[in-house]
Amino acid sequence: MSNLSTYWDDRFSNEGMIWGEAPSKTAYHALELFQNSKHTIRTVLVPGSGYGRNTKALSSFFRVDGIELSTDAISMAIKWDPKSQFIQGSVLEQLAGDKKYDAIYCYDVLHLFLQEDRQRLIHNCIQQLNEEGLMYFTCFSDEDRNNGVGGKLEEGTFGYVEGKYAHFFTEEDLIEHFEGLQVIETGTTCETLTYNDNRSKEYLLRYIVVKR
Numbered sequence: 599m600s601n602l603s604t605y606w607d608d609r610f611s612n613e614g615m616i617w618g619e620a621p622s623k624t625a626y627h628a629l630e631l632f633q634n635s636k637h638t639i640r641t642v643l644v645p646g647s648g649y650g651r652n653t654k655a656l657s658s659f660f661r662v663d664g665i666e667l668s669t670d671a672i673s674m675a676i677k678w679d680p681k682s683q684f685i686q687g688s689v690l691e692q693l694a695g696d697k698k699y700d701a702i703y704c705y706d707v708l709h710l711f712l713q714e715d716r717q718r719l720i721h722n723c724i725q726q727l728n729e730e731g732l733m734y735f736t737c738f739s740d741e742d743r744n745n746g747v748g749g750k751l752e753e754g755t756f757g758y759v760e761g762k763y764a765h766f767f768t769e770e771d772l773i774e775h776f777e778g779l780q781v782i783e784t785g786t787t788c789e790t791l792t793y794n795d796n797r798s799k800e801y802l803l804r805y806i807v808v809k810r
Contacts, residue, residue: 650679
């Protein structure tokens with residue numbers, strides 16, 4: 599965990615708003631689903647909220663809390679998205695005390711962990727979710743070109759970048775991670791990241807929407 603903390607602190611400190619200002623298109627997809635939910639959604643939790651790039655797409659419509667490990671990221675987030683509240687902490691620990699939320703949006707965090715910690719993250723999110731609440735998770739797809747790159751740590755998990763590993767999900771694998779919850783929707787999307795130096799990168803994501 600300390601290695602992950604150091605990795606992100608260093609990146610945010612050196613690179614600032616790493617992926618630019620525009621939210622992921624999955625944030626807008628989540629917004630649409632949350633707004634059209636049969637159960638009224640007023641509060642949203644965003645684990646791994648970074649510098650507020652995605653929370654800002656949600657905070658004009660909902661009360662949003664973000665959990666973030668990096669102090670540098672939180673400092674940027676407070677300025678970029680003043681409507682959201684940001685809490686420093688690990689997504690592998692109790693996320694937001696006893697608070698419950700109507701929905702959770704978790705962008706590209708789940709694939710950063712090994713099996714045991716992936717299950718811990720999902721369990722922690724469920725504990726913060728109201729009855730009938732929705733969760734929207736995105737993660738790396740096994741169809742992405744980086745799948746299989748680097749040393750293999752677990753089935754589907756590879757050290758594809760020096761100092762960092764990721765799990766690449768099949769659809770079946772992703773659904774199994776959310777066993778016991780009602781699957782509303784799954785899909786694949788091509789995500790384009792535009793870095794703050796105007797470089798861009800495309801990669802394939804899977805997403806899943808589940809209901810408690």
